[in-house]
Amino acid sequence: MEILFVLIPVSLIIVMISLGAFVWSVQSHQYDDLEKEAHRILFDETTTSNHPIRHEEENS
Amino acid sequence: MNDLAIHRSDEGEQHFIVPDVRCAGCCLTIERELGQLGEIADVNVNYAEKRLSFYSHSSESTDKAISRLTELGYTSAPEAPNEGLKQYREERQHLLARLGVAGIGMMQVMTFALASYLAGPSGIDDAYEGLMRWASLVIAVPVTLYSAMPFHRGALRDLRNGLPGMDVPVSLAILSAVSLSAFNTVNQSGEVYFDSACMFTFFLLTGRFLELTTRHAFHVDQSLGEHLLPEFARMLDDRSLEVKALRKDDQVRVLSGETVPADAVVVSGSSMVDESAFTGEGKPVYKSPGSKVLAGTRNLDGEFEAAVLTSSEDWVISHLSELYRKSAAYRPAFAVMADVIARYFVSGILLLATGSGIYWWLASAEDFFAIALAVLVVSCPCALSLATPVAYTIASGAVRRLGVLISDGSFLEKLNKIDTVVFDKTGTLTEGTLRLERIAFIDQNFDRAEVLRIAASLEVSSLHPVALTLRAESDEIVPVDELLITAGFGVSGRIHDCEFRLGKPTFAAGCEVESPDESFNWVLLTRDKNPVCWFGFSDRLRAGADKLVAETGNRVSDLMVFSGDRSSAGRERLHELGVSDPKMNMTPDAKIEGLRELQAQGKKVMMVGDGLNDAGAMATADISLAVNPVDTVVQSAADATLVSGDLSAIPELFDYAERVQRIIRQNLCWALAYNLSVIPLAMMGLVAPWIAALGMSMSSLLVTLNACRLARTSQLGLGQS
Incomplete structure (x- = not known):
């Protein structure tokens, strides 16, 4: 069971990374509209793309 | 400019x-x-x-x-730049991030804590126990310092103001639990409470998040209403002018498909206009010269030019928004009381928690801190202070969707105590529109076209049903000087140096004049106080008026009708409805007197009316409801406005108010019973800190969710229309 002394610190690092990822995703507005994203897959991709370009002032 | x-x-x-x-x-x-x-x-x-x-x-x-x-x-x-909305978005974002961190953190700490819970009394090996504790500590730090930050900030602010609020015990519980656990982790002694602290934080944040989003959901409806207005108006010479800069008598042109930019009177052109945003009535309304159009309504087919009536702050739409803002900020008496109780409660809790800690310490119980912590957490009166405000916020939003706009927040609270309802007749029980049935000439020098032209000109700016009918009868309008509307009596003005008066005989002629018969409502036109002719009108009962009277009658002990109408036909129609003793021929002052009499008998009276002549009575009544938003003065006198004009909302409103009261009572009872019953148990040391945390947060959640039941309006027949 000594392996726990390695595994638990490793899991802590993973948790910290996932916490950071979650906070980042919230702050980059990914949870603003949950309804629309669910329907996106039903729509065809178009050739002229509309790449989201996030601007600094919006992320701040 | x-x-x-x-x-x-x-x-x-x-x-x-x-x-x-x-x-x-x-x-x-x-x-x-x-x-x-x-x-x-x-x-x-x-x-x-x-x-x-x-x-x-x-x-x-x-x-x-x-x-x-x-x-x-x-x-x-x-x-439009909207500070409130921006603030909400930021707050929601922050809260969501904190909530997520607390949630993930809580689950992690639980896993670590589970090891020693499952091990039973023998416990696990000290080395592993230490490892789990250190791991929990690492996770608990961001939860305490990041997720629980709003509570610490709130507590600090409360302490600085010298008024201990809800955040003080919350923050104190979290901080003391985590710091003692950290101390025990380092010293490898005693108990740790990381799991309780994280769970507590997570559930409290969930409650806050729920409260924030439900509150906001109903504000979105409202700001959408404001966005009905265009930013620019098209002037006659096709220039654009900012809508806010429009002044009285500015002339605007509205093309088909455009939104009417201001409350205005049509000067030329005609069109069908969609007023559904205001009246809930899907059928477009025909507008011709002399008709009033409202800012925010949609011009469908034709094109017209219109003269602005007032500057933007007096438009019906601005007024409605203002009323809504006022009611949203209202704190009902219950909530204020609960806040005061909560404040004493908080000081009491702090004393109790310290007291029981000291007692158990003197009794040399090992877990004296756990007991003090449990008391602190379990007794937090969050549910108590949430019980009422959440319910009222949701309720006023919900009735708004039914077409009722509450301007005095205590409306629903007071509605439960009402035992007498007084209706105005014309425009309320009957349709606002009258039919011109007959013109009876006294002075034979005038002809039909001429009297109609004079009458229409006199009534050019009035919104009384008589005025609307007369204006529709004449295509031509002549200028009038010294135009004056006397509420409940009539209008007067000078045309070609003659004083014309139109209204009740006592007003128009200065004395009683015998009317031709009793079958219609007669209005007298006089020139220099000499009778010219009578206009005879008839009105029709609104669809559903009989149902309204019957159903409202079931819910209150007394239902009365005060009417300015004097015709026998009007009285008969009211008898048909089942109103046994309608009071007829009442002036605005008589209506106020009548209401005062009822109140002197100890009755709680609600007045339902529509016109300027009811405004005084509405202000006198305990509560009042204005039907159809045609006049802003009437709206400000009333405690609530029935925007949809659908009277069947009134009995439903009684039921809904009762439901609101019931839910608030449930909430308060639950919150008080919970706090009072669990505190003794916690003081006896029978409640573990994690159970305390769960119980307290669940209690707050329960109260909020119970209030959310009020958002379901589909049970009311109205929601489906």
């Missing part, structure tokens, strides 16, 4: 409200179509807020995007 003014920034982030977005599919269509233009970048449509945002490099690109949007069949309005 009526210069052309365009105040839109040409470059950068652009925001528009698109009220027609009906589904997530609309959002994606707009995003795709506008994205294909290639002129603008970063197109995003938010479904919940019906808001379009994109990045534009020039005003041409913006215009192109908006015209494409119009081609697609969507209307749009530039989003």
Whole structure:
């Protein structure tokens, strides 16, 4: 069971990374509209793309 | 200065409200179509807020995007900078991030804590126990310092103000639990409470998040209403003028498909106008010269020119928004009381927690701290202070969807105590529109066209049903000097140096004049106090008036009708409805007197009326409801406005108010019973800190969710129409 002394610190690092990822995703507005994203897959991709370009002032 | 003014920034982030977005599919269509233009970048449509945002490099690109949007069949309005909304978005974002961190953290700490819970009394090996504790500590730090930050800040603010609020025990419990646990982890002694602290934080944040979003959901409806208004009005010479800069008598032109920019009177042209946003009535209304049009309504087919009636702050739409803002800020008596109780409660809890800690310490119990902590957490009166405000916020939003706009927040509270309802007849129980049945001439020098022209001119700015009917009867309007409306009596004015009066005989002629018969409502026209002719009107009962009287009658002990009408036909019609003793021929003052008499008998009276002649009575009654928003004065006198004009809402409103009261009572009972019953148990040391944390947060959640039941209005028949 000594392996726990390695595994638990490793899991802590993973948790910290996932916490950071979650906070980042919230702050980059990914949870603003949950309804629309669910329907996106039903729509065809178009050739002229509309790449989201996030601007600094919006992320701040 | 009526210069052309365009105040839109040409470059950068652009925001528009698109009220027609009906589904997530609309959002994606707009995003795709506008994205294909290639002129603008970063197109995003938010479904919940019906808001379009994109990045534009020039005003041409913006215009192109908006015209494409119009081609697609969507209307749009530039989003006015809205501080409240911006603040809400930021708050929601922060709270969501904190909530997520607390949730993930809670689950992790639980896993670590589970090891020693499962091990039973023998415990696990000290080395592993230490490892678990250290791991929990690492996770608990961000939860305590980041997620629970709003509580610490609130507590600090409360302490600085010297008024201990709800945040003080919460913050104290979290901080003391975590720091003692950290101390025990380092010293490898005693107990740790990381799991309780994280759980406590998570559930409290959940409650806050729920409260924030439900509160906001009902505000979105309202700001959408404001966005019904266009930003610019088209003047006669096709210049654009900012809507807010419009003044009385400015002339605007409204093309088909455009939104009416101001409350105005049509001067020329005619059209069908969609007023459904105000009246709930889907059928378009025909507007011709002399008709009043409201800002925010939609011009469907024709084209007309109109003269602005007042400046923007007096428009019906501005007034409605203002009323709503006022009611949203209202704190009912119950809530204020609960707040005061909660405040004493908090000081009491702090004493109790310290007291029981000291007692158990003196009794040399090992877990004296756990007991003090449990008392602190379990007794927090969060549920008590949430019980009422959440319910009222949701209720006033819900009745708004039924077409009732509450301006005095205590309306629903008082409605439960009402035992007498007084209706006005004309315009309330009967349709606002009258039919001109007969003209009986006294002075034979006048002909039909002439008296109608004079009458229509006198009534040009009045909104009384008589005025609306007379205006529709004449195509021509002559200028009138010294025009004066005397509420409940009539109008007077000078035309070609003769004083004309139109109204009740006592007002028009200065004395009683015998009317031709009793079959109609007669209005007398006089020239220099000499009778000219009588106009005979009849009115029709509103559809559903009989049902309304019957159903309202079931809910209150007394139902009365005060009417300014004197005709026998009117009285008979009321008898048909089942009103046994209608009071007829009442002046506005008599109505006020009548209400005072009822109140002197100890009755709680609700007045339901529509016109200017009821405004005084409405202010006198305990509560009042205005039907149909035609006049802003009436609205401000009333405690609530029935925007939809659908009277069947009134009995439903009684039921709904009762439901609101019931839910609030349940909430308060639950919160008090919970706090009072669990505190003794905690003081006896029978409640573990984690159970305390769970119980307390669940209690708050329960109260909020119980209040959310009020949002379901579909049980009321009205919700479906």
